[in-house]
Amino acid sequence: MEHLDPELLSAYIDHELPAADMAAVERHLAACDTCRAEYEELRGLSTLVRELPVYQPKRVIDVSAHPRGGSDTLAKIIAFSKPLAIAAVLLLVAFAGLRLLTDDEPDDGGDQISFSAVQPTEAGTEVAREASEDQAQDASFAEAPADSESMSEPPPPMGAMPARQSQTQATTEVVASAPEQQEAEAMSTPTPEPTAAATPAPAMEPEPVGEGNRWLPVAIVAAAIVALAGGAGWYRFVRPRRHGT
């Protein structure tokens, strides 16, 4: 005779099997001494755990000194400050990095200037892309270790999934906008005298080396970082969650 799977027997003891399975196990137990003996031992252990001593805590639980978390708005504002602070730090780092790169570029003349107009932007975009990728990574890793924190709040409802997808879409759109922006700038280059700027032409600006255009990609990247931080913060702290038990 084939014996019962211990897991099945354990679930039977806990009345956690469908009715048909419960009946099947009962019939087997009536006919199999080995399984019957195992059942009685497991059942005995279950009883012993159920009847373990019940201890009373001595300290009186007192929460009166703590603010109640009923004010969602205030709690959200306070909770939001953390990712905003992270975003602010990242912005400062990105700006500082870009300033350093900008200051390091040589200033040798017109053509060189045009290259320097391009390279810092690409480098800046690269730095900012890495920063935004790091931020996205941080946001996703923040989900896991903070689970112990988040588990104290109810688990995410199924409906929260679109929020994560929309955040990913936002990330994709923002990152995609940077190369698109570069392409747009390249395409908008009027070439009335193509020979004059033949080599650097793809990268030349009509009003090429103006301060405003140089900082435009930086502003875009900064906005992306803030959007990522805000999205991560909303997802982590603010998104309404449903109790899962």
Added chain:
Amino acid sequence: MEAFHELVERHQTALFNVVLRTVKDPAIAEDVTQDAFVRAWRSLGQFRGGNVRGWLMRIAVNRAYDTLRSQKRRPADSLDAMEYEPRAQWSAGGAAPEHPEGHAVRRELSEVLERLLAKLPDDQRTALLLVDLEGFSYDEAAGIMAVAPGTIKSRISRARARLREEMRATTRDAELFDRFLRRDGDVLTRDG
């Protein structure tokens, strides 16, 4: 606040007893239980209704696990030094022993079981305590531990198998267990 105090009164013992067997130190268990209720109080606005006992237990279990992770060392057999007086528990759940010898066997077996429970992996022990000690269903325990019900079923089965193995590993423990099974055998049969 009044309603929350009522929640505390109703559920603090359950939380404390699970936390106690998790962190294995009464003083730490008190801290963790207090902290769990403070967190519950602070996040009351986020509770969307449902099983409040499960919600509270989830907070408590998570805090206990956080504490375990941050502890440098894990005290062994701290329950032996506990100052707490157990409430009479024989009337809860199964039938009371018929005579003093049965009572003595149960008491000694409880001490054995506490020792063996402490040796279980944390997840197996927690699952077993939630279902057997606190009476949660597999689904409820799964929600508390943020795992699938099948995982709870598996952890409990492994926990029981391991307890059984440990109980049989020592002659004295095995004799005690056999006496318990024989003496309560007819009761278990009636309940089964």
